[in-house]
Amino acid sequence: DAGVIQSPRHEVTEMGQEVTLRCKPISGHDYLFWYRQTMMRGLELLIYFNNNVPIDDSGMPEDRFSAKMPNASFSTLKIQPSEPRDSAVYFCASSLYRDNYGYTFGSGTRLTVV
Amino acid sequence: SQKIEQNSEALNIQEGKTATLTCNYTNYSPAYLQWYRQDPGRGPVFLLLIRENEKEKRKERLKVTFDTTLKQSLFHITASQPADSATYLCALDISGYALNFGKGTSLLVTP
Numbered sequence: 041d042a043g044v045i046q047s048p049r050h051e052v053t054e055m056g057q058e059v060t061l062r063c064k065p066i067s068g069h070d071y072l073f074w075y076r077q078t079m080m081r082g083l084e085l086l087i088y089f090n091n092n093v094p095i096d097d098s099g100m101p102e103d104r105f106s107a108k109m110p111n112a113s114f115s116t117l118k119i120q121p122s123e124p125r126d127s128a129v130y131f132c133a134s135s136l137y138r139d140n141y142g143y144t145f146g147s148g149t150r151l152t153v154v
Numbered sequence: 155s156q157k158i159e160q161n162s163e164a165l166n167i168q169e170g171k172t173a174t175l176t177c178n179y180t181n182y183s184p185a186y187l188q189w190y191r192q193d194p195g196r197g198p199v200f201l202l203l204i205r206e207n208e209k210e211k212r213k214e215r216l217k218v219t220f221d222t223t224l225k226q227s228l229f230h231i232t233a234s235q236p237a238d239s240a241t242y243l244c245a246l247d248i249s250g251y252a253l254n255f256g257k258g259t260s261l262l263v264t265p
Contacts (some may be wrong), residue, residue: 044197054163071251082257083198083243131197137251142188142200 046146048130053153060122061149064113065134073133073143074107074117083131089115095125122153156181158256159235161199166262169235175229175259177244181213183212187220192258201242202229236255 045064053059065072073088087097089109097107104123109115119126129150133143159178167173170200177187186205190198203222204227205209211218217230242258245253 073252075255077210085248085252085254089251096249133197142190142203143198143199143253144198147195147197148197154226 044132044134044144044146046130049147051149053085053122053151053154055123056121057153058118059115059122059126059151059153061130061132063115063117063132065115065132066136066144069134069136069144071135071137072109072115073135074115075131075133075154077129077131077148082122086117105139105152119151121130122151124153127151127153156254157246158182158244158254159255160242160244160259162257163258164260164262169263169265170240172265173231173233173234173238173261175242176248177229177256179246181224182225182246184222186247187218188245188253189216189218189227190243190245190255191231191244196256198243204251212257231261233240234261236263236265239263 047062069093073141074086077083087100087107088095092109097110107117129148131145131148133145135143157180186203188203189201192198197252202213202218204218215232219228239262241258243255243258245255248254
């Protein structure tokens with residue numbers, strides 16, 4: 041398996057623009073997580089899904105953020121409109137609950153909003 | 155509020171020595187605790203999971219202890235090598251199956 045695949049690796053956008061981050065989890069994993077990492081706040085959980093259903097989105101900072109998982113092999117995190125304070129590294133991770141081997145993270149998307 | 159505290163100061167040690175990293179937590183009753191390694195520009199990589207009823211777990215040169223009374227986990231790397239240099243994150247389960255992460259401790263192993 042190629043692991044968790046995120047795209048793009050880097051995104052630079054202007055304030056006010058819409059940004060869409062993409063994630064392909066490991067095949068067969070039943071949990072998918074979106075995290076955001078900054079120096080100040082570390083890794084913050086934004087939202088997670090179980091079998092494509094959102095379970096907890098309490099970490100989504102504002103209504104500007106939305107996430108979907110239309111099928112088991114794809115998820116998106118959208119920010120509309122983007123703001124400079126959204127600049128961070130966004131990670132997607134997936135896991136198989138039964139195995140409890142921890143999460144497998146993607147390489148992340150570094151988002152810069154100017 | 156819930157807190158996970160890891161030493162924010164970098165830990166510098168000499169090759170061959172044992173590195174010990176600390177993770178303290180408050181206002182959690184975790185069923186398990188996990189440790190991850192993160193290299194610059196990469197996502198965290200899972201290392202070990204220890205459950206609340208386990209006192210110690212080992213994997214090759216790694217050893218993790220978990221004291222639910224002290225609310226503390228210790229992460230040891232024995233016979234450390236320069237390749238062990240990275241940031242190490244501890245994580246606790248919260249409601250459901252999600253993890254909260256500490257900010258990590260940077261380890262530098264010098265030859």
